[in-house]
Amino acid sequence: MTNENNNTINEEVEIENTDNVELTDEKTVETVFEEDGTTEKVDVLPVDEKEQEIQLLKAKLEEADNRYLRLQADFDNFRRRTRLDLEASQKYRAQKLITDLLPAIDNFERAMKVEADNEQTKTLLQGMDMVYRSLLDALKIEGVEPIESVGKEFDPHQHQAVMQGEDENYGSNIVTDEFQKGYLLKDRVIRPAMVKVNQ
Numbered sequence: 001m002t003n004e005n006n007n008t009i010n011e012e013v014e015i016e017n018t019d020n021v022e023l024t025d026e027k028t029v030e031t032v033f034e035e036d037g038t039t040e041k042v043d044v045l046p047v048d049e050k051e052q053e054i055q056l057l058k059a060k061l062e063e064a065d066n067r068y069l070r071l072q073a074d075f076d077n078f079r080r081r082t083r084l085d086l087e088a089s090q091k092y093r094a095q096k097l098i099t100d101l102l103p104a105i106d107n108f109e110r111a112m113k114v115e116a117d118n119e120q121t122k123t124l125l126q127g128m129d130m131v132y133r134s135l136l137d138a139l140k141i142e143g144v145e146p147i148e149s150v151g152k153e154f155d156p157h158q159h160q161a162v163m164q165g166e167d168e169n170y171g172s173n174i175v176t177d178e179f180q181k182g183y184l185l186k187d188r189v190i191r192p193a194m195v196k197v198n199q
């Protein structure tokens with residue numbers, strides 16, 4: 001009876017030993033499987049190497065997040081620029097046509113300054129005046145306005161000074177005469193006015 005008990009105790013001790021995991025060195029753990037008695041070696045990183053790997057992965061994640069945010073900001077800027085360009089092209093869509101029509105309007109204005117000495121010329125000038133006013137009305141619908149110059153302070157954004165003079169009736173840097181009308185298309189100068197400026 002005692003022999004049987006001793007054998008049973010020895011077997012239990014052996015089983016307990018096989019359940020334990022035996023460390024062979026710092027980086028390797030030997031795992032023992034009960035069923036077939038085979039062992040498998042698994043690499044285990046020390047704590048400081050794991051910490052370094054975590055820090056590296058965190059840095060890569062932060063870099064990817066920053067790249068994503070930059071791409072999103074670039075895309076938002078691109079969308080905004082595209083929208084502004086589209087709005088500008090719609091707002092100033094008639095600029096080329098208007099610029100081409102301005103010399104014809106100038107010629108109408110010069111022709112209407114001719115003094116009429118007979119009825120036929122007066123009738124012709126009235127017809128020209130009607131066409132001229134129709135053109136101006138069409139341009140006004142598109143947002144074209146003439147730049148007011150005479151008596152106004154010289155503005156280099158709206159006026160082109162071609163002469164200077166001295167006139168006691170005007171203050172310094174005031175436009176005294178206009179040689180060619182300037183025009184605005186909404187808020188954009190499409191042609192500056194040619195003017196004479198008082199010194």
